[in-house]
Amino acid sequence: MKNIRISILGLGYWGPNIVRNLLKVPGAEIVSICDLDEKKVKNALSTFPTVKATSNYKEIILDKSIDAVAVATPTETHFKIAKEALEANKNVLIEKPMTKTSKEASELITLARKKKKILMVGHTFVYSEPVRMIKKIIESKRLGKIYYYDSTRINLGIIRSDSNVIWDLAPHDLSILGYIFQEDPISLQAFGSSHINQKSEEMAHIIIKYRNNLSAHIHVSWLSPVKIRTTIIGGSKKMVVYNDIEPSEKIKIYDKSIKISPAKITPFSPAYRSGDVVIPHLEEKEALLTELTHFIECIKENKKPLTDGTEGLRTIQLLEATDNALKTKSEVKVL
Ligand SMILES: NC(=O)c1ccc[n+]([C@@H]2O[C@H](COP(=O)([O-])OP(=O)(O)OC[C@H]3O[C@@H](n4cnc5c(N)ncnc54)[C@H](O)[C@@H]3O)[C@@H](O)[C@H]2O)c1
Structure with a gap:
């Protein structure tokens, strides 16, 4: 089966941990990393020189060759980015807390179902x-x-x-x-x-x-x-x-x-x-490695994630x- 092509958005504290672990996940291929802040992009590139980088997440959304995104941006941006990614037929892993409101979380769950895409929440523990x-x-x-x-x-x-x-x-x-x-x-x-x-x-x-x-x-x-x-x-x-x-x-x-x-x-x-x-x-x-391996497996095997959108919503409620x-x-x- 072909590799799952994935991009990581947000390279602050947590995003680089996702990149580091995803590099070890069998069947995952990091296409690109992204942060609005050019300095963060530069820093990440010095640690992960083999990946492509951008400061504009829309490039990732528009790239049809990308199967999945991991969203590690601040919580207030999760809904907008995840919604655009799902609408563009990408599987989505969103960091905790999933969204700012339960209404937003419910909307993402419905959209993921409609698009038949995996929506998983980073409840790492x-x-x-x-x-x-x-x-x-x-x-x-x-x-x-x-x-x-x-x-x-x-x-x-x-x-x-x-x-x-x-x-x-x-x-x-x-x-x-x-x-x-x-x-x-x-x-x-x-x-x-x-x-x-x-x-x-x-x-x-x-x-x-x-x-x-x-x-x-x-x-x-x-x-x-x-x-x-x-x-x-x-x-x-x-x-x-x-x-x-x-x-x-x-x-x-x-x-x-x-x-x-x-x-x-x-x-x-x-x-x-x-x-x-x-x-x-x-x-x-490392818990994050187990989490990311599970995300890739769920995409490949079309399995329900252990921490799916509904679990994310329960926490938001x-x-x-x-x-x-x-x-x-x-x-x-x-x-
Ligand atoms: N699962 C865990 O154990 C765990 C641990 C820490 C943080 N987190 C979660 O991860 C998320 C990020 O936390 P953090 O501590 O890394 O925050 P952070 O503020 O250090 O980093 C967020 C980064 O996102 C970037 N960003 C903002 N908007 C963007 C956009 N539109 N496109 C691209 N980049 C954008 C910012 O420039 C910043 O570099 C939060 O939701 C947080 O709760 C989860």
Whole structure:
């Protein structure tokens, strides 16, 4: 089968990572890279001298020999670029968050269906080895009944002008939650504050309620002196700590739990149980490489992507719910 000819739009922080990984994907052929900013194009060309470059994305849209585009431009441009690309019969990978509104996301889904093209969203963590391992652990029921998901995703900056910290960082957790629990939330609350730009929240907490007394707490911030990427998943039997900053040993399964036996109320009740800590082996594989390999496979085999447009839309709907919760300072129903 012929190679999938692909172009990458946006060569800021994330775009060059897409280029670097796509060069390793079998069956993918990078035709060109593009950024409005000539300096970014020059920089990228010094790292990837074998690809063609342009500062005008319309050249890519008009080139009928290009099968697919990866859009890594700022969120506010995703809809326009993705829509033009789909209309020009190209398969599209859009970075997270998919669009600025759920209306835009729905329009792209409809257009992709009409054009019979693959529309995939860059929910990269769904393709990461630790997150895939966590899903397996949960499905094996080793943790027992799941009580909570508690994530801290904080660092100093990068303060974005086109979104608040929730739209920037929480898509990661929202997509992980959808993937590992396969469960729609019932309601959410959000609290946030702005200290530097006075326009949008730079730090925030989101609390999400699910059925069966499961809850998620997500703390995102651009105002932390240190970078923390830690998630704890607590269950009735065992608990998992996932530290994405660790170079290896990213996941630890703690054999710890608490039990109260109503029959034996003593000064030593409740009983705290503490056993071994297990560190599962994880394959060393970059999530973005797995994601891009999947995108190319989906195009070749006309398969539905794991993180398709509908998954992207689901995340946008939850982000809109956080906007609503921040504005109304109240719990918002999302089911
Ligand atoms: N999946 C992930 O883990 C992950 C990680 C980081 C960023 N992202 C996402 O990737 C996207 C880009 O983020 P970033 O941090 O690289 O932003 P960035 O601001 O560093 O880069 C965006 C680039 O797009 C260029 N650009 C803007 N409009 C353009 C157009 N019409 N044509 C061509 N180029 C254009 C800008 O000049 C800039 O160089 C965002 O949606 C972000 O949320 C995803």
